[in-house]
Amino acid sequence: MIQGGFKKKSKPNSEIPSSSLADMAFLLLIFFMVSTTFPKEQPRRLAFPEAEQTKKVDEPRKNFLHVYLEKDGSVFINDRLVPMQDVSAVVAPLYEETDRKLVISLRADRDVPYRWVDMVQKELQEARAVRVTFYTNLEQRVTRERR
Amino acid sequence: MAIFKKKARVSGEIPTASMADIAFLLLIFFLVTTVFDEEKGLSIVLPEPQEEVQVSQKNVLHLVVRPDGLVDVKRGESPSIQTAAPADVETIWRTEFAQNPNLIAAVRTHPDAAYRNMIAVLDQLHKAGADKISLQILE
Numbered sequence: 001m002i003q004g005g006f007k008k009k010s011k012p013n014s015e016i017p018s019s020s021l022a023d024m025a026f027l028l029l030i031f032f033m034v035s036t037t038f039p040k041e042q043p044r045r046l047a048f049p050e051a052e053q054t055k056k057v058d059e060p061r062k063n064f065l066h067v068y069l070e071k072d073g074s075v076f077i078n079d080r081l082v083p084m085q086d087v088s089a090v091v092a093p094l095y096e097e098t099d100r101k102l103v104i105s106l107r108a109d110r111d112v113p114y115r116w117v118d119m120v121q122k123e124l125q126e127a128r129a130v131r132v133t134f135y136t137n138l139e140q141r142v143t144r145e146r147r
Numbered sequence: 148m149a150i151f152k153k154k155a156r157v158s159g160e161i162p163t164a165s166m167a168d169i170a171f172l173l174l175i176f177f178l179v180t181t182v183f184d185e186e187k188g189l190s191i192v193l194p195e196p197q198e199e200v201q202v203s204q205k206n207v208l209h210l211v212v213r214p215d216g217l218v219d220v221k222r223g224e225s226p227s228i229q230t231a232a233p234a235d236v237e238t239i240w241r242t243e244f245a246q247n248p249n250l251i252a253a254v255r256t257h258p259d260a261a262y263r264n265m266i267a268v269l270d271q272l273h274k275a276g277a278d279k280i281s282l283q284i285l286e
Binding site: 022054059061117 | 259265266
């Protein structure tokens with residue numbers, strides 16, 4: 001110890017310590033697992049219409065309400081089947097809860113007859129939730145682009 | 148005898164050298180497979196209830212969406228009806244809007260017309276930069 005003390009000090013370990021690497025990786029993994037929020041509702045598999053002008057809506061996630069409209073005219077809000085005439089009664093309290101900042105994401109099937117869409121719109125108007133986004137997928141026009 | 152003794156002495160520890168690789172592999176796997184539900188679409192603001200605005204007929208461009216997906220275009224007071232494909236609505240709006248900057252697009256959809264036909268027209272109007280759009284049902 002006394003003899004070789006200086007010699008030992010001048011020869012540092014040339015490797016990066018990798019024993020804590022696993023801890024770091026797991027920490028990251030757990031951090032992302034905990035901080036990820038999942039949508040609280042079951043996704044409904046509908047064929048959404050396509051539009052070229054599809055734009056991302058800049059609004060906090062908590063202000064969104066998804067209103068699903070299926071081909072047969074049935075409306076789903078928060079995983080529950082809501083009869084058409086009750087839509088405004090369901091939406092109105094949610095509208096007040098979000099300080100009137102509620103944005104409706106109307107997710108209707110592309111083939112649903114327009115009569116149902118119109119009924120939903122009238123119900124939303126009645127609930128005063130007038131900010132509506134028609135959920136669409138971005139239309140890819142590869143063949144027509146830049147002619 | 149000594150050879151047998153050496154073989155019987157196994158390391159009692161779980162090898163931890165590859166633990167970091169496993170953890171990073173998991174991390175990258177979840178990073179790649181996570182899809183976020185994006186809020187996107189065509190935004191409009193519906194009129195408030197009981198908000199009736201009287202508009203002069205000459206400031207209205209009537210677009211009637213038929214069940215077959217075609218659009219009947221009627222300009223203001225003129226009685227003539229032009230049938231167009233949804234893709235032509237952008238050009239029609241641009242030419243009409245150049246003549247009348249107060250123009251309002253009145254999209255009236257047949258009750259049996261598919262939702263996507265209305266979206267196609269709305270898409271074209273958004274593309275043409277129309278901001279005064281009225282959505283109604285054809286009665």
